[in-house]
Amino acid sequence: MVKNLKKLIEQVAKEKNLPEWIVEGALKNAIALAVKKDRKLKEHLQVELLEEGIKVYIVKRNNSETVRFPLEISTEDVNRIAAYAAKEEFLKELEKAEEERGYLEFVEQEGEITVGIVRRVLENGDVLVDLGRVMGVLPKREQIPKESYRQGERIKALVLEVRKHRGRYEIILSRTHPKFLRKLLEAEVPEIKSGEIEIKAITREPGERAKVLVHAKDMKMDPVGVIVGLRGSRINPVSKELSGEKIDVIRWTENVEELIKKSLSPAPVTKVRLIPKDKRAEVAVPKEKLSLAIGKHGVNVKLANRITGWYIDVLSEEDFEKLSALR
Structure with a gap:
């Protein structure tokens, strides 16, 4: 029986272009599931394919120690169940193993760009993206706010994270x-x-x-x-x-004043006053360029704060001079 299963593993591994250990793992899982169904067991089972036959163990955890107990089952029974499992459960387990391998391949691509096809936009705004063998998720929080996505649309995104959630792998994508x-x-x-x-x-x-x-x-x-x-x-x-x-x-540049001036691009900065103890800077721009320096909803100055690490007060040239006079 075990020899036949070993041959099955080799054959399937070759056909599916998968490592034999993945196929063997899928088969063991299939046998464990079949034994659980046959014996109506709830415990976690572990299966070994040994030269002398198929061994099944009940696995229990005592405190932090894992203990295995051999399951009392006749050779005839275990062979019968294994034969059933190889036919009925193996394909399901193999599909899961193939899918898991596909997700694990993306672990090496974390931090890189991938391209996929939009398959579905969920009610919560998350987008399911077909990445070939597996699906990725572009969560609402990782989407550029002004964008909308259509089914069948090609999309680029960063592979932000590959994680296991509720027993399944997820590929989290980001465009932000x-x-x-x-x-x-x-x-x-x-x-x-x-x-x-x-x-x-x-x-x-x-x-x-x-x-x-x-x-x-x-x-x-x-x-x-x-x-x-x-x-x-x-x-x-x-x-x-x-x-x-x-x-x-x-x-x-190492010159902080110069860096702050450049950071407020595209607005021209005429003067900079640094207040090092507060890591704060006051800058002067022409009055007509004040809104450009601050940016829509304060975006330009907010980004300048982040990129320089300094808090920047943007003032008109007139207000800058008035403040100087008060000091």
Whole structure:
């Protein structure tokens, strides 16, 4: 009986292009399930395929120790149940094993971009994405707010996490994570992937605006110009993928005043006053550029705060001078 099962394992492994240990595990699970049904057992069972025959054990946990007890079952019975399991339960268990392997392959892709097809939008707003052999989930919280998704639509996303939830694997996708923008930039700008340009920090308000702080190893290189490309040839495809998200690329500098000025791009900053003990900065911009510096719903200054690590008070030039006079 065991020899026949071993041959079955080898054959199925070859046909399905799966490792033999996965197929053997699926068969053992199928036999355990069949024994539980036949004997009406609730305990956890473990099956071993030995040269002398099939052995079944009841597995119990005492405190932190796991103990196995041989299940008293005749060779004839266990062979009969195993033969049934190989026919009736094995395919179901094999499908589960194949699916699990597909999910585990995505563990190695965490932090990378994947492409899939939208299969369904759930009532809670989560999106089910067909990734080939397995399904991924793009939760509502990981979606760019202004986007909507249609069945059959091709979609790019970051593989954020592969996790086990309620006994099943889930692939969690994201289009809002800063690393998604980082990977899109890497794909468009070879100098980032090669290490010639380093991305020091990214912050985003998904679908609205992002700021990317960059540094070139070669001081003669203009990292901002390289990333943006001729007439925006490199940055525009990234912005388009993010539903028009505006991307400010900022050259890193150790000079804090200069960094704060650049961080408020596209607004021109004329003066900066640092208050180091509070890690706060007051900046002056022309009155007509005040709303540009602050940004819609305060997005621009909020991102500037994050990318610099300083709290920035944006003032008109007139108010800046008045405040200076009071001091």
